[in-house]
Amino acid sequence: MNEPILTVDNLRVEIPTRRGVVHAVRGVSFTVNRGETFALVGESGSGKTMTCRAIVGLIHPPGKIAGGSVVFQGQDLVRLPVRDLERVRGSGVVMVFQDPMTALNPVLTVEQQITETLSRGEPPLFQRDRAIELLRQVGIPDPERRLGSYAHQLSGGQRQRVMLAIALARQPALLLADEPTTALDVTIQAQILRLMLTLQKEFGMALILVTHDLGVVYQSVDRVAVMYAGQIVELAATAELFARPRHPYTIGLIGSVPSADRNRLLTPIFGMPPDMIDFGRGCPFAPRCAWATEECVDREIPLAAVGAEHWSRCIHVDRLDSAPPRPAASPGGVSGG
Amino acid sequence: MAEPLLSVRNLVKHFPLPHGVIDAILRRPPERVRAVDDVSFTVERGKTLGLVGESGCGKSTLGRCILRLYDADAGEVRYDGVDLMGLDDAGLAPYRKRMQVVFQDPYSSLNPRQSVGKMLLEVLDVHGIGTAGERHRRVIHLLTQVGLRPTDAQKYPGEFSGGQRQRLGIARALAVEPELLIADEPLSALDVSIQAQILQLLLDLRASLGLTMIFISHDLRVVRYLSDDVAVMYLGKIVEQAPTADLFARPQHPYTLALLSAMPEVGGVSREAIAVEGEPPSAVHVPPGCRFHPRCPWNVARCVEEEPELKELLPRHAVACHVAEDRLA
Numbered sequence: 294m295n296e297p298i299l300t301v302d303n304l305r306v307e308i309p310t311r312r313g314v315v316h317a318v319r320g321v322s323f324t325v326n327r328g329e330t331f332a333l334v335g336e337s338g339s340g341k342t343m344t345c346r347a348i349v350g351l352i353h354p355p356g357k358i359a360g361g362s363v364v365f366q367g368q369d370l371v372r373l374p375v376r377d378l379e380r381v382r383g384s385g386v387v388m389v390f391q392d393p394m395t396a397l398n399p400v401l402t403v404e405q406q407i408t409e410t411l412s413r414g415e416p417p418l419f420q421r422d423r424a425i426e427l428l429r430q431v432g433i434p435d436p437e438r439r440l441g442s443y444a445h446q447l448s449g450g451q452r453q454r455v456m457l458a459i460a461l462a463r464q465p466a467l468l469l470a471d472e473p474t475t476a477l478d479v480t481i482q483a484q485i486l487r488l489m490l491t492l493q494k495e496f497g498m499a500l501i502l503v504t505h506d507l508g509v510v511y512q513s514v515d516r517v518a519v520m521y522a523g524q525i526v527e528l529a530a531t532a533e534l535f536a537r538p539r540h541p542y543t544i545g546l547i548g549s550v551p552s553a554d555r556n557r558l559l560t561p562i563f564g565m566p567p568d569m570i571d572f573g574r575g576c577p578f579a580p581r582c583a584w585a586t587e588e589c590v591d592r593e594i595p596l597a598a599v600g601a602e603h604w605s606r607c608i609h610v611d612r613l614d615s616a617p618p619r620p621a622a623s624p625g626g627v628s629g630g
Numbered sequence: 631m632a633e634p635l636l637s638v639r640n641l642v643k644h645f646p647l648p649h650g651v652i653d654a655i656l657r658r659p660p661e662r663v664r665a666v667d668d669v670s671f672t673v674e675r676g677k678t679l680g681l682v683g684e685s686g687c688g689k690s691t692l693g694r695c696i697l698r699l700y701d702a703d704a705g706e707v708r709y710d711g712v713d714l715m716g717l718d719d720a721g722l723a724p725y726r727k728r729m730q731v732v733f734q735d736p737y738s739s740l741n742p743r744q745s746v747g748k749m750l751l752e753v754l755d756v757h758g759i760g761t762a763g764e765r766h767r768r769v770i771h772l773l774t775q776v777g778l779r780p781t782d783a784q785k786y787p788g789e790f791s792g793g794q795r796q797r798l799g800i801a802r803a804l805a806v807e808p809e810l811l812i813a814d815e816p817l818s819a820l821d822v823s824i825q826a827q828i829l830q831l832l833l834d835l836r837a838s839l840g841l842t843m844i845f846i847s848h849d850l851r852v853v854r855y856l857s858d859d860v861a862v863m864y865l866g867k868i869v870e871q872a873p874t875a876d877l878f879a880r881p882q883h884p885y886t887l888a889l890l891s892a893m894p895e896v897g898g899v900s901r902e903a904i905a906v907e908g909e910p911p912s913a914v915h916v917p918p919g920c921r922f923h924p925r926c927p928w929n930v931a932r933c934v935e936e937e938p939e940l941k942e943l944l945p946r947h948a949v950a951c952h953v954a955e956d957r958l959a
Binding site for chain 1: 684685791793821822823824825826827829830833848849851852854855856888889891892893894895896905906907908909910
């Protein structure tokens with residue numbers, strides 16, 4: 294069932310600041326298929342959240358979408374008038390955020406916030422039943438009583454469940470989840486993630502999961518896009534990506550996670566992500582990369598196919614299997630992080 | 631076997647909740663947060679103990695009680711044979727030098743108006759380490775030791791990134807050449823690639839300085855990577871404790887199993903998921919019997935009635951669970 298539901302093409306997001314323009318998203322392209330679980334992976338500042346916000350049209354001024362298109366079910370959301378966009382946002386694409394406390398309205402009850410999203414014109418009694426049903430679906434115990442609760446009366450996990458209930462009220466075809474479990478405790482994280490994946494199947498939704506947790510990606514998603522400095526640097530099916538990473542940054546990320554094997558040394562990436570204002574033309578990862586050559590800095594590196602359904606923004610793909618020619622930077626001397 | 635560097639016995643720390651006039655009139659009993667509730671463990675010289683649990687389980691309070699940043703209500707903290715609980719401030723001073731802490735949020739634990747060099751000099755000054763000239767050299771040495779530049783001494787904390795600030799936090803802790811380093815979630819505020827840098831730094835320093843460590847974290851993956859022993863805490867109590875390899879190969883407590891299955895691993899086989907329902911209860915209203923029973927998939931009648939003791943059910947492997955005990959008997 295490889296029918297694309299979302300096609301993002303050459304998306305660019307810019308945010309003017311006093312220091313200059315921050316190029317938060319720099320030409321991001323990918324597609325998400327109907328019912329698929331897709332992950333955007335990257336560290337803070339990599340542009341993964343901004344990409345999602347651009348998809349749902351939630352870039353706050355003075356930030357703006359500077360180019361590209363976001364085609365959802367045949368409509369380009371970037372060019373859609375705001376009124377139509379609101380309609381799409383309600384029933385087509387929804388986003389849940391990292392911090393449900395700030396995303397929920399503190400002065401409205403749970404019931405008010407869910408019914409607000411339900412289609413208008415339905416009788417209030419019906420709406421109440423729907424709200425109860427939704428709360429039950431997201432695993433809120435005693436939903437009738439919870440209808441009258443306010444956000445501050447709920448625990449972090451329950452707030453995220455209520456967020457999901459609101460998101461699901463209009464039966465969206467695509468759910469964007471921006472680090473939905475980061476603010477939660479470990480066992481609650483697992484609950485919410487499991488719930489999201491169950492609901493995704495139940496509702497037949499596509500899911501874009503924004504995360505920095507490679508373990509979660511490994512165990513639960515179909516395809517992965519790795520982002521660095523506002524670009525997708527690698528895109529592949531999950532199993533393929535972990536078995537044969539074809540970008541030094543991906544290799545670095547995987548090597549940064551402590552593994553079960555204590556004999557396997559950690560191979561941290563040294564240095565820091567680049568300044569998002571002042572870019573050279575070349576690969577933004579080159580200063581931290583052990584394989585980098587002069588060629589990497591000289592020209593723009595395109596995202597190129599390196600295997601079946603596998604793309605990488607690296608010109609040294611063939612050399613990555615051998616050990617790096619030099620350590621990226623000495624861990625002791627010049628400081629990183 | 632030599633005497634352990636640190637030995638904690640039956641440590642208790644409760645925080646009283648505000649008890650107002652109305653509560654008194656209504657004769658409500660005063661309530662307390664039972665942050666640490668009868669915890670015992672030892673750490674041998676040169677070893678690292680990983681202390682794992684979710685927020686509110688008391689792992690940070692425990693760390694602070696050991697340092698006497700909090701005064702425990704009961705129990706004993708023996709450091710190198712001396713009971714720290716009985717010491718006054720003056721008596722404690724030498725031990726404050728031998729134990730240091732690195733906090734989670736390096737920014738809030740640094741003074742924004744003090745340059746890094748001054749901050750480190752002050753630490754050396756307070757503890758009376760070296761002459762003025764030696765102190766300056768020591769500051770430079772500390773900065774390079776944690777991977778910063780000597781010129782960074784002139785900068786203020788605000789000029790550093792999160793990872794660099796954590797390096798500063800570590801430099802400050804190392805300034806007094808401690809034997810025991812308590813690291814309280816030192817990686818949580820950092821990005822993945824930066825986490826690995828700091829983790830590697832801690833490993834290098836541990837090896838070169840022969841540090842004894844207590845590593846407090848919610849992340850079992852990190853704890854597995856660097857600990858010799860692991861203690862899993864839940865609501866103020868240790869529920870399982872074992873040498874690291876053993877704990878991960880043969881986890882016994884359902885809460886440990888739940889934590890493990892909640893942490894998907896790259897390349898790991900997905901474990902049989904132990905789904906834990908509900909959320910941790912508050913440490914004010916601790917459930918009777920086993921504290922974990924309301925969320926436990928194994929819950930039997932005895933769990934509600936009787937609190938399980940932490941018992942050595944396998945060699946050096948202690949578990950507080952009735953069901954595990956019956957199974958292993």
